[in-house]
Amino acid sequence: MSLSVSPTTTMPEEKAIVEPIEDNSKADDELAPNGAEQVISAYAGWPASKVIKKFWRLYLRGVLVTFAGIYVGYTNSIPGSIVGNPGFVKQFGTVVSAAGVVSLDANYVGLWGALKFVAQVVTQAISPITANRFGLRFNLWVLTVLKLIAIIVEIISTTWWHFLIASIFAGLSSGFVGTSVTTYASEIAMPQMRGAALSAYAFSFALGQLAAAIGLQIIAVTTPYEFRKAFYSQFAILGVWLAVLVFLPESPVWLHKKGKVAEAHRSRQRLVGRVEGYDEEREYQVMAQEIQHSMKQTQQSSQYSWVACLKGTNLRRTLISTIPLSMQASANFVNDCTPELILAELCRSSAHVQRGLLLLVDRP
Numbered sequence: 001m002s003l004s005v006s007p008t009t010t011m012p013e014e015k016a017i018v019e020p021i022e023d024n025s026k027a028d029d030e031l032a033p034n035g036a037e038q039v040i041s042a043y044a045g046w047p048a049s050k051v052i053k054k055f056w057r058l059y060l061r062g063v064l065v066t067f068a069g070i071y072v073g074y075t076n077s078i079p080g081s082i083v084g085n086p087g088f089v090k091q092f093g094t095v096v097s098a099a100g101v102v103s104l105d106a107n108y109v110g111l112w113g114a115l116k117f118v119a120q121v122v123t124q125a126i127s128p129i130t131a132n133r134f135g136l137r138f139n140l141w142v143l144t145v146l147k148l149i150a151i152i153v154e155i156i157s158t159t160w161w162h163f164l165i166a167s168i169f170a171g172l173s174s175g176f177v178g179t180s181v182t183t184y185a186s187e188i189a190m191p192q193m194r195g196a197a198l199s200a201y202a203f204s205f206a207l208g209q210l211a212a213a214i215g216l217q218i219i220a221v222t223t224p225y226e227f228r229k230a231f232y233s234q235f236a237i238l239g240v241w242l243a244v245l246v247f248l249p250e251s252p253v254w255l256h257k258k259g260k261v262a263e264a265h266r267s268r269q270r271l272v273g274r275v276e277g278y279d280e281e282r283e284y285q286v287m288a289q290e291i292q293h294s295m296k297q298t299q300q301s302s303q304y305s306w307v308a309c310l311k312g313t314n315l316r317r318t319l320i321s322t323i324p325l326s327m328q329a330s331a332n333f334v335n336d337c338t339p340e341l342i343l344a345e346l347c348r349s350s351a352h353v354q355r356g357l358l359l360l361v362d363r364p
Helices: 002-029 048-054 056-065 068-084 086-092 106-134 136-156 160-174 181-188 191-222 228-232 234-245 252-257 261-272 280-301 306-310 312-335 339-349 351-362
Strands: none
Touching (some): 048 056, 056 181, 068 136, 068 160, 068 181, 068 191, 068 228, 068 234, 106 136, 136 160, 136 228, 191 228, 252 280, 261 280
8 A cells, every 4th residue: 555655645746846946937037127027018029010000100100200300400401501602601701802702701600510519518418307307398399499599590690699699599409309309209119110210310300401402502593692581491390390299298208207107198098099909008017117127227327437438348339339429410510611611711721831832932
């Protein structure tokens, strides 16, 4: 009897020991950062094309947000490229040659671009604070209003320092782009469509620059001395952008961070619209987990100093990530000076060199 009982008593014990170990290891892999069971989106394995097709309203709203790129690109290019317009030169020119030809002072043109860049850096440092405290929608409105002030000042400008004030306001506005347009588009979009939404901003910005170049060319050919038409045309782009901005809800990510769960749900429902089979509660939990994980990573990285970005491998990463943006900013700065102005300044600055060379040639 003892021989027949022992196998039956030991087998259940072994099974009882093995099963909890397997269940616990599986549960550990499915834990969220807060220790709760991790919730996975029902659309996590879907390709981008399928997600965009099903959530086309959400994708469309993300693309419409990036329409601000046309507004920013157009309003940045107009004052930067109009310095070659003869009517603008006649109005703001302060340098008169011996032949009586009026031209812009290259020092003033450089000051317009330099202070615009400085103003942009200032608001780039301030805008994350305002976005965290008042929301991304607040920053979108600040960007729009500052650009509007710049447009109005450009229209009423009659001297070089008037135009300098307009350039400063334009720079202040540009500093809010990163913490408003691109951040908003990234936060409302699903992971599969974020790349497309951010690429849409780059395309919109380039489209705005192209539209500005075409508009200035038309003015140069038809009415070259009526340069203020270019400034007036910025209101048309502003009107289209305002039609989008007015109907944008606050970012649900920002609302969740501030503990406004009910408002965050309403914001998501407005953005997503009616989608068959969509489980708002489940997808909201997925978003909440992503936010919690991001905040946890931020807390862990806060113990390191920014000096760590300049050491070892981090230095290489810092250079790789900053050089493209720095080159773009440098290109925009150079774009503010037309080839005619650059050559004119070079000729003026090298006048003494030319005289010295002539003296050397004339020497016996």
